[in-house]
Amino acid sequence: MQRVIEFFAGLIFGLGLLLSGxxxxxxxxxxxxxxxxxxxxxxxxxxxxxLVGVLxxxxxxxxxxxxxxxxxxxxELRHVDRALVFGSLIFxxxxxxxxxxPGPALVSMASGEAKxxxxxxxxxxxxxxxxxxxxxxxxxxxxxxxxx
Amino acid sequence: MTIxxxxxxxxxxxxxxxxxxxxxxxxxxxxxxxLGIIGILEGVLPPKLGDTAxxxxxxxxxxxxxxxxxxxxxxxxxxAPQIDASWPMLVVAGLLVGVGTRWGAGCTSGHxxxxxxxxxxxxLIATLSFMATGFVTVxxxxxxx
Numbered sequence: 001m002q003r004v005i006e007f008f009a010g011l012i013f014g015l016g017l018l019l020s021g022x023x024x025x026x027x028x029x030x031x032x033x034x035x036x037x038x039x040x041x042x043x044x045x046x047x048x049x050x051l052v053g054v055l056x057x058x059x060x061x062x063x064x065x066x067x068x069x070x071x072x073x074x075x076e077l078r079h080v081d082r083a084l085v086f087g088s089l090i091f092x093x094x095x096x097x098x099x100x101x102p103g104p105a106l107v108s109m110a111s112g113e114a115k116x117x118x119x120x121x122x123x124x125x126x127x128x129x130x131x132x133x134x135x136x137x138x139x140x141x142x143x144x145x146x147x148x
Numbered sequence: 149m150t151i152x153x154x155x156x157x158x159x160x161x162x163x164x165x166x167x168x169x170x171x172x173x174x175x176x177x178x179x180x181x182x183l184g185i186i187g188i189l190e191g192v193l194p195p196k197l198g199d200t201a202x203x204x205x206x207x208x209x210x211x212x213x214x215x216x217x218x219x220x221x222x223x224x225x226x227x228a229p230q231i232d233a234s235w236p237m238l239v240v241a242g243l244l245v246g247v248g249t250r251w252g253a254g255c256t257s258g259h260x261x262x263x264x265x266x267x268x269x270x271x272l273i274a275t276l277s278f279m280a281t282g283f284v285t286v287x288x289x290x291x292x293x
Contacts, residue, residue, distance in 0.1 A: 005178045006205035013171035013183065013206075013257075014213020019221055020164025021157060022256075026230030030152060032286035037152040041161040046260055048165020049172065053265025056173020066180035073180050075263075077253065080273050087252025088259070092278035094244030096285025098233040101256040102185040102249060103210070105242075108229055111214035115231045119242040126246020127186070128193055 002068045014107045020045040023108045025099025032096055160222075172262050175206065184258020186249040248278070 021027040021041055030039035066072055077084075095101050100108070100119050108116035172183040179202055181188075188203050233241060249255040252274055254263065259278075263271020 002179060003201060003205040006175065006181075006202045007209040009171045009175040009178075009183065010206035010209025010211075011213050011216060012167050012174070012209075014210045015217055015220060016164045016167030016171060018164070018213060018217045019167065020161045022164070024229045026232060027155070029232065029286050029290075030155060032282045033290055034149055034283055035287050035291050036149075038149050039152040039155050041155070041157045044158050044161040045165035045168065046264070048162045049168035049261040050264045052166050052169025053172050053261055054267075056169065056177060057262070057265045059173070060177050063177075066176070067178045068180070070180045072176070073182060075182060075266075075268070075270075077270060080270055084252050084270055084274055085277050087248045087250070088254075088274040088277035089248070089281045090244050091248030091252055091255060092281030093285050094241040094246075094248060095256075095278060096282040097244070097289065098238050098241035099231070100238075100241065100245070102189065102245065103255070103257050105245075106185065106207070106210055107213055110211040113229060113231070115233070115235070115238055116229075118235060119238045119245075122239045122242025123246040124189070124193065126243040126248075127190060127250045128246075129243075130247045130250045131190075131193070 005068075013103065014110075016049075017104050017107050020048075022101070023104040023111075025104075028099040028101075028104075029096070032099075168257070168261055169265070172257070172265065176262070182258060182262050184254050184262060186255045187253075187258055190250065252277075 017023050022045060027039060028042065030037065031042035033039075060066070060072055063072075091101075098119055100116065102123060105116050105119050105123065109120045175181050175183045181202060183206075188206055191203050192200055192207075231238075245255075252259075254271065254274055256278070259268075259271040259274040264275060
């Protein structure tokens with residue numbers, strides 16, 4: 001049952017992306033193009049999402065456990081740090097350059113768009129490379145802690 | 149700045165946004181998981197024991213959405229994608245999006261929808277940050293270069 005609900009969450013999310021226009025990089029860039037012929041539509045996407053989300057997460061806050069019986073995985077990080085800001089700034093540059101963010105790129109790839117496929121491959125490489133590099137950077141630290 | 153009234157789609161965009169909120173609420177209330185595409189992908193790169201089934205179920209649903217959408221979504225609500233970026237540009241953009249969202253621990257869904265809905269200060273800062281460079285980047289590629 002739980003797997004079915006999660007499948008439908010993915011399906012509804014994808015349909016929302018398609019309907020909203022987020023899977024069209026031209027429309028995303030038209031939203032980001034304040035100085036040109038501006039298309040404000042995507043502000044409505046975020047507005048609609050947050051409107052429902054505030055209700056949904058508000059309900060979850062008043063419960064101890066999720067409906068499946070598992071605990072709520074509330075994000076634990078609280079403080080604003082350099083990683084959050086610099087990471088997000090870099091993400092925005094990539095988003096502006098191509099007009100794709102991760103979810104819409106996956107949906108666009110699934111609809112057979114070759115350019116989205118290349119974007120997703122590059123994005124996954126970016127994630128894996130980042131993890132490799134940060135892991136390597138952490139190793140000496142881990143050793144310094146474990147080895148007396 | 150002029151407003152592009154011809155391509156302005158407040159209703160379908162709002163309806164799509166409501167669906168995003170429904171999906172994020174459903175996944176959290178039922179499974180207790182945050183709907184963040186990068187967070188979900190990261191957990192299957194490589195897959196970790198006991199923590200992948202929900203990720204694959206979600207991703208399968210996401211990937212089947214274009215196919216289901218052919219029947220469910222109104223034809224005029226479907227946007228034929230217009231991808232201006234060249235192939236090399238897509239590679240650069242993809243790498244930046246991968247590294248940036250991983251480093252910043254979230255993307256438009258995790259920070260922009262879920263985080264703002266939780267009234268998280270971190271996510272507000274993240275969203276303002278990626279929107280800011282998004283605006284600047286498009287300004288540069290469309291009006292400067």
